[in-house]
Amino acid sequence: MIEVRHLEKTFPGTRGLLGHDAIKAVNDVSFHIPDGGAVSFIGESGCGKTTIGRILAGLETYTAGEVVMDGQNLAQLPRRQRAVLLRRVQLIQQDPYQALNPARTIEQALTDPLKVIAKERGADKAWIMHRLHEVLELVGLDPDAVIYKYPHMLSGGQRQRIVIARALTVDPSVLVADEAVSMIDVSLRLGVLKLLRDLRERFKISVLFITHDVASARYVGDDGQMFVIYKGRIVEHGLTDEVILHPQHPYTQALLSAVPVLKGLEEPGPDRYIPLKEFGHGQPPEHACAFAPRCPYAQPLCGQEKPELVGTAHQYACHYPKERHVVAVPLSE
Amino acid sequence: MSANSLPTAPPAAGITIRGLEVVYTTGQGQIPAVNGINLDIVGGQITGIIGESGSGKSTLAMAMMNAVPHPGKIVKGSVIIDGVGNMMTLDKESQRRARGRHVGFVFQAAQNSLNPLTRIGHQVLDLGRSHNVKDLRALLRRAKELLERMGMDADRVLTSYQHELSGGMRQRVGIMFALVLDAQIVILDEPTTALDMLSQASVLEIVRSIQEERGLTIILITHDMGVVADLADRVIVMYGGELAEEGKTEDVLAHPQHPYTRGLIRAIPRISGNLDQAVALAGSPPDLQTFVQNACLFYDRCPERMAQCQNHRPPYEIAGPGRKVACFKVMAK
Numbered sequence: 281m282i283e284v285r286h287l288e289k290t291f292p293g294t295r296g297l298l299g300h301d302a303i304k305a306v307n308d309v310s311f312h313i314p315d316g317g318a319v320s321f322i323g324e325s326g327c328g329k330t331t332i333g334r335i336l337a338g339l340e341t342y343t344a345g346e347v348v349m350d351g352q353n354l355a356q357l358p359r360r361q362r363a364v365l366l367r368r369v370q371l372i373q374q375d376p377y378q379a380l381n382p383a384r385t386i387e388q389a390l391t392d393p394l395k396v397i398a399k400e401r402g403a404d405k406a407w408i409m410h411r412l413h414e415v416l417e418l419v420g421l422d423p424d425a426v427i428y429k430y431p432h433m434l435s436g437g438q439r440q441r442i443v444i445a446r447a448l449t450v451d452p453s454v455l456v457a458d459e460a461v462s463m464i465d466v467s468l469r470l471g472v473l474k475l476l477r478d479l480r481e482r483f484k485i486s487v488l489f490i491t492h493d494v495a496s497a498r499y500v501g502d503d504g505q506m507f508v509i510y511k512g513r514i515v516e517h518g519l520t521d522e523v524i525l526h527p528q529h530p531y532t533q534a535l536l537s538a539v540p541v542l543k544g545l546e547e548p549g550p551d552r553y554i555p556l557k558e559f560g561h562g563q564p565p566e567h568a569c570a571f572a573p574r575c576p577y578a579q580p581l582c583g584q585e586k587p588e589l590v591g592t593a594h595q596y597a598c599h600y601p602k603e604r605h606v607v608a609v610p611l612s613e
Numbered sequence: 614m615s616a617n618s619l620p621t622a623p624p625a626a627g628i629t630i631r632g633l634e635v636v637y638t639t640g641q642g643q644i645p646a647v648n649g650i651n652l653d654i655v656g657g658q659i660t661g662i663i664g665e666s667g668s669g670k671s672t673l674a675m676a677m678m679n680a681v682p683h684p685g686k687i688v689k690g691s692v693i694i695d696g697v698g699n700m701m702t703l704d705k706e707s708q709r710r711a712r713g714r715h716v717g718f719v720f721q722a723a724q725n726s727l728n729p730l731t732r733i734g735h736q737v738l739d740l741g742r743s744h745n746v747k748d749l750r751a752l753l754r755r756a757k758e759l760l761e762r763m764g765m766d767a768d769r770v771l772t773s774y775q776h777e778l779s780g781g782m783r784q785r786v787g788i789m790f791a792l793v794l795d796a797q798i799v800i801l802d803e804p805t806t807a808l809d810m811l812s813q814a815s816v817l818e819i820v821r822s823i824q825e826e827r828g829l830t831i832i833l834i835t836h837d838m839g840v841v842a843d844l845a846d847r848v849i850v851m852y853g854g855e856l857a858e859e860g861k862t863e864d865v866l867a868h869p870q871h872p873y874t875r876g877l878i879r880a881i882p883r884i885s886g887n888l889d890q891a892v893a894l895a896g897s898p899p900d901l902q903t904f905v906q907n908a909c910l911f912y913d914r915c916p917e918r919m920a921q922c923q924n925h926r927p928p929y930e931i932a933g934p935g936r937k938v939a940c941f942k943v944m945a946k
Contacts, residue, residue, distance in 0.1 A: 325780065325809045435897045436666065465665045466837045467880045471893035492809035495882040502888060524884060538814035539884045540839035544866030554814045556764035558781060607884050 282336065282369075282454060282486070283312045287345035289331055289512075303563055305331045306342070307512040311505065313454065316484035318477075318501025320520065322494055322535060323509035329490045332509075333456045336488060338366035370447035374459035376439035380431040386442055387412065387427045393449045415445040419475055437468035444475065455479070457500075458490045473499035494524065495539050508532045511570040518594030526594070528601040531571045541608040551604035569599065577602075625657030625828050626695035626715070626797045628677060633690035635669075635676050644904050646672040646685060648854040651929070656695065656797075659824055659831040661845030661862070663838055663877065665898040669854035670834050671721075674800050677832070678712050679703075694798065713744055717791025719784070721803040726787065727775040733786055734771035737793060744794055752793065759789045763819050781812030785819065792823070798830045805840060817844050838877045842866050847935075850874050853899040853910035856929050860936040870932055870943045873911050909941070917942050 287309045293302040305328040313319045321329040334340040336347065347354045349365050357365065373379055380389055394408045401407075416423040419441040431439055440460060447455060457476060461469040477500055479485045489500045497506060498520060506520040508531060516529040527533045530553075537552040555574045564570035572582040581599050589595040635647035646669040654660050664670040675681045677692050679700040692700045697711045712718065720726045728736055734753065741752040753771070760767035763785045775783055784804055791799045801820065805813035821844060824831050833845055841848055841862070848865045850858040850873065858871040869875045876894040883891055896914035903910055909922040921941050929939040938944075 324811050437893075438897065465898065466839065466882075467665055467877055467894040469893065470880055470882060470891055473882070474893070492811070493882070494810070495884045498884070499882055499888060499891070534811060536884065538810040540814075540817075540837075540843035542839065542842040542866055542878075542881070544842070544863030554818050555811070556815045556818065558765070558779060558812075610886065 281312065281314055281350060283346075283348040284336075285310050285346045285348070287332070287335065287347065288343050289328075289335065289340065290343045301563060305512050306335070309345075309507075309509075309512075309514055311507060311514075311517075313486045313488060315453070316480050316486055318480060318487045318489060318504030318520075320489040320491065320497035320500065320504060320506050321509055322491060322497060322506060322532075324492060324535075327509045328512035329509050330458055333371065333458045333488060333490045336454070337369050337371040337456050338362070339371065367450055368452050369454045369456060370450065370452040372440070372443055372447055372455060372457045372460045375463050376436060376443050377431070377463070379443045380439060382431055385428055385430055386416075386434075389431075389442065390415065390446055390449060393446065397450060411449065415448045418448060418479075419445045420471070421445070435468065436464040437471055440464055440472050441475065444472075444479075448479075452485060454486045454488065456488045456490070459492070460489075461496060462491070462493065469496060470499060476500045492535075493539075494535050498524065508535065511564050513570065514589065514595075514597070515571065516594075516596040516598075517589075518591075522594050524607065526603050527606065528591075528594070528596040528603055529571075529598045530575045530577055530604075532596075533604050533606045534574075537606045539608070544611075546608035546610050549604075549606040549608055551606050552608075553604075553606060569597075625830050626697075627656035627830060628652075628654040628695070628798065628832075629691075629693040630654070630677070631691045631693075633673070633676055633692065634688050635672050635681055635685055636688050637672075637685045639684070639901075641901055642905070644901060646854050646904075647676055648904075649690075650854075650856060652849065652856065652859075654830065654832060655847065656830045657828045658846040659820075659833060659844055660847045660849060661833045661835065661841030662849045662851055663835055663841050664851035665836055667853075667898045667900070668851045670836075670851050671802055672854075673851070674718075674802050674832065674834050677800065678716055678718065679708055680712070696797075710744065713740065713796065714794050715796055715798060717794070717796035717799040719787040719791045719799065719801045719804050721806055727783065729775055732772055732774055733778075737771070737790070740790065740793065746794070756789055756793050759792055760785070762823070763788070764815070779812075780808050781816060784808060784812070784816050788816070788819065788823075792829075796829075797827075798832070800832045800834070802834045803836070804833070805837075806835070813840070820844065839881050842878075842881075850877070853903050855910060855926075856937070856939065857911070858936075858938045858940075860933070864933075864936065870936070870938045871911075871940050872915050872917050872942070876914075876916075909939075 287306055289306040291303045291305055293300055311319060323329045335342050354362055390412050391408055394411055398408050413423040421441055461472050473496055476487050480487055487500055489497055491497055502521050504520050506523045507514050508516040510531050516532045527536055534553055534555055537554050541548045553576055557574045567586055569582040569587050572578045587597045587599045589597045630650055630652040633647055633650045637644045637646050662670050676687055681687055697715050737756045738749055741749050746752050757767040760770050805816055835841060845862050848862050852873055858874045869878055879892050880894045907924055909927055912918055912922050927939045927941045929937055932938040932943055
């Protein structure tokens, strides 16, 4: 189990001609991931969701807050122990084309981490081969068909499965999937999403799913928690289906509106709203709602006072929360 | 004034493609990436061409402008653009003029088609000079109008370098370049693939409204059935360098006939409804073997294949008003 409390990450500013101010990429973010649970972070490019994933995977430091893994506070652990603990968190990145060395076969790519583990456990070569076949079968690939291939001989979906198989070699308890399907053909995405769900259910591996596509988050865990992030802050969170079916924050509603409407099968929700204004750069003012400049429902108050998260199980940070019907409605035949 | 003395708007330009064949010469032999395609692109509409990686959809788009990159080669066929002529037989200079003036092209990653070393405004002027535009001020004014039309601060964009713009903004700049010389036909090659959902939705919204305003002919190339279903008037499904199905978007979505089209629609991650309804397409996109086999291109992945399908390719035939499909099973019905 991972518990994150009031996490904060500030990237320092730079001076000079092209300098910029310090940027708070993550601001007061708290959540926990139960064993085998699913948590998804939704937001636009640049909202800070990737930084959260990288912090959990140990690739980024944080400036304030606590990350507690299995009862141990990461910041208080000696380096060695922290590294051992963090090995159980594996990051799956967006681009499977870059994550694999093009000059090495799948067998070579997967046996490297297995050799390290075999050494620690005193296991032999036969164990490595056995485990290699096992992880490939777990991700739905035929080991004999892929083992001697190079990454360029596989499709995007197969490559991402290899990346997941490699992450599984070290028996992780958490997978951080950062836009793990956005480089894959849409026709093959569901296969990878269902694989992640399967790993949760069979091996109690928790999944932190980071994406800009709300629809794909459902397939990893409609039973999980969904966090909507805007400019480093949580603006709405709750059970995934609850947030999708009863969105209260206008930003969540914009994200849901962005899901394409399938002509001939659906019609747009009556309140569908797509902001044409771009996500502005720079730090939002401390005493205003960060989304106000793009919000179609903004009132004077929104520019004067920052809304706090309210609600119980389903929380949202908006001065004027209101459920709106933005999701496409299926046409009845 | 009587109704028939009103000037009638000239019908928007369409494209007629006959027997088009593009071959890539590789170490393993000749690969027909576009294999004898006959296609009519209707003027004044949005036509979506959908296919997975390796389906030949981008090659088809480049072939429409007679600009297939090496080692590809157009070996047969004609592409007749209304008001321009046959792109295959025109002299080089007329072809060059047609690109940009008659046919605008927006590439997948706009940053790859923008010059990183000069400001956007300068590139507009360069474009004007290379097409002998006399009134460059008017050209800049049009560029400004278009950018503002797309919800951007035009003065800022024109004085920016491409790295100073976000992905969504760069894609809009790409659309501006395609339209600034008043092209009536615009080809968009994967215009939203690198964007997050909100930017994607706003770019699609812009394309939709500009198309309506100007009655443009738009060809949208993508692997995302959702994008086509949301935006296009007509859908053309491509597989392994050949056409599998086409028709009005509503018809194709509600009543897909080709098993491949059905699979593509079922594979769209959905925001509502039963999770188990959506299934990834089985198998892998076509490889080199697929292109040269005698069987139907989709044979290996088809859940409904018959004995007949193994030895012959199905012809592409009319299957209802405005519908065409290449499938023995559909024809047998």
